[in-house]
Amino acid sequence: MTEIAPVLHLSGVTKSYSVATDAVPVLRGVDLHLNPGETLALTGESGSGKSTLLHIAGGLETADAGQVRVAGQDLVPMTDTQRAAIRCKDVAVVFQQFNLIPSLNVADNIAFQARLAGRLDAQVVGHLVAKLGLSEQLTKYPEALSGGQQQRVAIARALAARPxxxxxxxxxxxxxxxxxxxxxxxxxxxxxxxxxxLLLVTHSPGIAARMDRRLHLSRGQVA
Known part of the structure; x- marks a missing residue:
């Protein structure tokens, strides 16, 4: 049987932040993997480093040491430009704050990342719009949408680029x-x-239970 290669693989990842004259460790040798089509919940107390870990996995922050492999490519030794290219094509992020572009309507917000990645496909976008119930919202601007509608737009934007x-x-x-x-x-x-x-950070046990696997981050390590 052919072994499935993880789309995300973190090995020995460490991260510290400087506070005054001290280095405060946040991640202490984190290992995790995520397979294609798999959903993984990351839980932990506030301040445990969940968002930091997510940002490192997406190349938004750099690890101090270890490996961060996305689709087989290690982000750690890359330049900012190289990491940006990986983020554009292979990684998408959905935040708690919807982060839509207020000057663009829904249709253009959804197409934004896919255009940057050179992967805009009308059929893919149409499928996402239909599944998320956004067909009647395409000409509206974010300020005219409810919170749920804005998050649906953010999800459509992320997936339109086929990360x-x-x-x-x-x-x-x-x-x-x-x-x-x-x-x-x-x-x-x-x-x-x-x-x-999908790697999803959550405080909710109910949401975490919906994922295929769950990891808990505590004192900079996962279990």
């Missing part, structure tokens, strides 16, 4: 319970459709 890895940082944290459940259902269905690996 190998989808990183989500409390993606339903700003939504009410009913909307949160609906958006999560749509997100998981679309991840299954696309075959992307």
């Amino acid at each position: 190998r890895v989808l990183l989500a940082d409390e993606p339903t944290g700003n939504l009410d319970e009913g909307t949160s459940s609906e958006v999560l259902e749509q997100l998981l269905a679309l991840v299954a459709d696309t075959g992307a690996g």
Whole structure:
């Protein structure tokens, strides 16, 4: 049987921040892997380093040591420009804050990252728009949308570029319970459709339980 190569593989990742004259360790030799089509929850107390780990996995921050391999490519020795190229094509991030571009309508927000990656496909976008119930919103601007609609747009934008890895940082944290459940259902269905690996940071045991696997970050290490 052919072994499946992880789309995301972290090995021995460390990270510290300077506070005054001291180096404060946040991550202490973190290992994790994520396979294509797999969903993985990352839990932990506030301040445990979950967002830092997610940012390192996406090349938004650099590790002090260790390996961070996305689609087989190690981000750690890369230049900022090289990491940006990986983020553009192989990684997408959905944040708790929707981070839509206010001057662009919904259609252009959805197409934004896919255009940058040179992967804009009308059929893919149409599928996402239909699945997320955004067909009637395409000419509207973000300020005219509800929180749930804005997060759906953010999810569509992330997946329109057909990333190998989808990183989500409390993606339903700003939504009410009913909307949160609906958006999560749509997100998981679309991840299954696309075959992307999903690493999702959450404080919610209920959301974590919906993932294929769960890891807990404590004192800079995962278990």
